[in-house]
Amino acid sequence: MSLLLAVDVGNTNVVLGIFDLTQGPDAPLICSWRLATSRERTVDEYGLSALALMRHRGIEASQIKHVAISCVVPPLHPILMALSKTYFGVEAFYVEPGVKTGVKVLIDNPAELGADRLVNAVAGIEKYGAPLIVVDFGTATTFDVVNAKKEYLGGLITPGVKISAEALFQRASRLPRVEIAEPERLVGRNTVQAMQAGIFYGYIGMVDGILQRLLEECPEAQVVATGGLGRVMAPHIPRIQHVSPDLTLDGLRILWLRNQGGRRPA
Template structure:
């Protein structure tokens, strides 16, 4: 068995995914896990954590022949690179400027584009076609736009819902931390219910307000959402058509395949 390990490094979580390359280009993800992103962890701590997850799933680490990684945490890159080389005996393919994506990036400075955003755009196009709006509910919430010519036009970046909730807790001394979830009723009958309603419906309103403007400018776009809170927000959104929890991992698989050198003919 020849497996591909896909690694998506965000500011809050590191998401790992396993693909069976023998299943072909459309092969489904076999397993996925989340680790907390920590700048204090060592190479060995990341290595042993990942090996434990593989063992629990019954996967032989020796079966992982290839690794692809995207990251938005540059200070961690040396540790991450060493982790993947040492524990999986593989040279990781980093998603960075210069790799083949199949997209024309129309940014003033393409080098500043977050790797996860281009990965989401590539995966969204593969699954849903163009034009496309990909919404990623991560530490920040990002909106990425691709036109019918498969040109990446840019996007919008907002504070994530958890950041908003934490700011409310930090700046208002009498308000507690609350679970982020759709409330039972719009008008809260307690402080916690009122906070949940404000956070949830306020964020849904923000997301739909942005999407309404984007769809007016780019009509006919398919809207796909991913990220940890996508399943929480999407049911109340008027414009999100699809939720794809593994969109970023699948994009990493697609980009790994796009960047393989063809075998020389004999």
């Protein structure tokens, strides 16, 4: 069995996914896991965590023949590259400027584009076509726009819903922390209910309002949601047509195939 380990490193979570390459270019995602992102973890801590999760699903390190990494946390770049070599014996394919993507990036400085946003655009085009808008509900919520020519035009970055809620908790001393979830009612009858409704529906209104403006400029675009809270938020935002929780992992698989698994110089 030839398996690809895809690693998406975000500011909040490290997401691991396993693809079975023996099933062809459309290899399915066998399983995935989320770890908390920590800049203090060592190569061994990440490596042992990955091995334990894999063995729980009957996967051995020797079955991992390739590793593809997308990382937006620079201090973890050498950690994850070392993990690939130390625990799986392979040089990782790393998404960085210069890799073959098939997408022309038209922003002012393409080198500053987050790897996850580029990977999402690649996967979104592959799965849903272009034009396209990708909404990623992560630490920040990002909106990425691709035109009908499959050119990446740019996007928007907003504070994620958890960041927004945390600011409210910190700045209003009498307000408690609450779970971010769909509230039971719109009009809260106590402080917790009022906060849940305000955070949840306020954020939905913000996302929906941005999408309305984007679709006025790009009316034919497909809208896809991904990220940790994508499945929670998307059902309440009618302009979102697709929900793809594993979009970034799929993008890593696609990019690895397009680059034949070769690692570009750092």
